[in-house]
Amino acid sequence: MASPAPDTAAPVAPVASVAPVDERLPLPRLAPLAFQHLLAGIAAPVSSVILIGTTLSLSASRTASLLSATLVLCGVGALLQSLGIRALRIGARLPFLMLPGGAAVAIFLQVAKEHGPATASGSVLIAAVFLILVLPLYGRLVRFFPPLVMGTTVVLIGINMIKITAPMIASGPGLGFATLGITALFFLVLRGVWRQMSVLFGLVGGTVVAAVGGTAFHLAHGSTFALPEPFPYGTPHFDLLAAVPLLVFALASLAEATGQTVLNSEAVGRTPDAARDVPRISRADAVASLGAGVFGTSLMVTSAENIGIVQLTRVRSRFVTAGAGVLLIVCGLITPLTRLLAAIPEPVVGAAGLIIYAVIATMGFGMLSRENLGHGTNGIVVALALCVGLLPVFAPEMYAGLPVWARTVFGSGVAAGALAAVVLAAVFGRLGPKEERAGQERAGQEKDEAGAGTEVGPAR
Structure with a gap:
């Protein structure tokens, strides 16, 4: 009997599974998902830039150009974070968006009001370079910025900016309060991704009320497509002391990026690796912020606002946020859209800004509520830091007799309060009563075990 023929078929190679975060979607499916992420992210740059333009009394055309630049930078930042540049270790290759953070805009405006917009742009460039330089020390620096x-x-950021924003409503109190009411109504009735756009809808609603009431609008004219204008305030002015608030923010952003990384990684099913991903995230932030300094806007920071959409749709692909980045760039280059948004009246912008910064202050209180302030040293650290940070708000003249460098540091409520909080927390944490330090360490361990470290801070 003949022996059976040998099996000459080649072995079948196992098919490599693609991680959900690396899944490439067909365009018909990717486009609507990318548009959802666009809706989640576009309110922040629009409201922030209009607030900058109104606060600094920029012309309608200059504000429109600034908005165009910011939207393009948001898109570029989303591409950097979503696709990454492996050779340069830029971008975490996670579904992140990049936006002008509320706190960063607040500090930018504070520097611009005190030292001029050219100095504010220079401070953004200084902070971006500084962030790149300190990244190798990430592990040592992040411990100086605990939740406390x-x-x-x-x-302090929220309260300082409320002082600047509130007078904008005074030019039209009725219109400002109408905008507040419309925004609150949208927050009440909307859900999901639409609710994240309540401030933007409030801006639109307030503008409609203004139009019905006969308010004159000043629309800039120009071509349909245009590139953003670099150096809108002239040559940037570099003042290291004036840049201190943004330098402090840049350091604090490392701590917040840690929480962002853990949250996003877990949402897409990737094992969190802060030591690897946080420097890459912050490096992309710094690159986009260099562009922000050139085009006259605030520091750009990575945001996890869109993570709710990831969890809602269960689509974890980073190529979706890359698509949203492309859409943001296109929106930035369509100048009729940016000119229309830039024409929103000042009281409407002031009301939206008031909500944004009041929410920031509220989030800060929420972060503090998770700390034990009832007894021990935490309460006195917060109290003393608030004293230092609020004195320039309520009694700015008290530093008039100090040298220029001291007025620059202590006259800024955000910088002075943040530095005081860092120093006080470190000193009390090291030299405070042993019993309290041991209790704080146990509380920190319990929070870690409960997963509290995955929460995302709002300062970005």
Whole structure:
């Protein structure tokens, strides 16, 4: 009997599974998902830039150009974070968006009001370079910004900016309060991704009320497509002391990026690796912020606002946020859209800004509420830091007799309060009563075990 023929078929190679975060979707499916992420992210740059333009009394055409630049930078940042540049270790290759953070805009405006917009642009460039330089020290620096320090800093940012924003409503109180009411109504009735756009809808609603009431609008004219204008305030002015608030924010952003990384990684099913991903995230932030300094806007920071969409749709692909980045760039280059948004009246913008910064302050209080302030040293650290940070708000003249460098540092409520919180937290943490330090260490361990470290801070 003949022996059976040998099996000459080649072995079948196992098919490599693609991680959900690396899944490439067909365009018909990717486009609507990318548009959802666009909706989640576009409110922040629109409201922030209109607030900058109104606060600095920029012309309609200059504000439109600034908005165009910011939208393009948001898109470029989303591409950097979603696709990454492996050779340069830029971008985490996670579904992140990049936006002008509320706190960063607040500090930018504070520097611009005190030292001029050219100095504010120079400070953004200084902070971006500084962030790149300190990244190798990430592990050592992040411990100086625990939730106690970040919560205090966020509260001070919100209160300082409320003082600047509130007078904008005074030019049209009725219109401002109407905008507040419309925004609150949208927050009440909307859900999901639409609710994230309540401030933007409030801006639109307030503008409609203004139009019905006969308010004159000043629309800039120009071509349909145009590139953003570099150096809108002239040559940037570099003042290291004036840049201190943004330098403090840049350091604090490392601590917040840690929480962002853990949250996003877990949402897409990737094992969190902060030591690898946080420097890459912050490096992309710094690259986009260099562009922000050139085009006259605030520091750009990675945001996890869109993570709710990831969890809602269960689509974890980073190519979806890359698609949203492309859409943001296109929106930035369509100048009629940016000119229309830039024409929103000042009281409407002031009301939207008031909501944004009041929410920032509230989030800061929320961060502090998770700390034990009832007894021990935490309460006195927050109290003293708030004293230092609020004195320039309520009694700015008290530093008039100090040298220029001291007025620059202590006259800025955010910088002074943040530095005080860092120093006080470190000193009390090292030299405070042993019993309290041991209790704080146990509380920190319990929070870690409960997963509290995955929460995302709002300062970005």
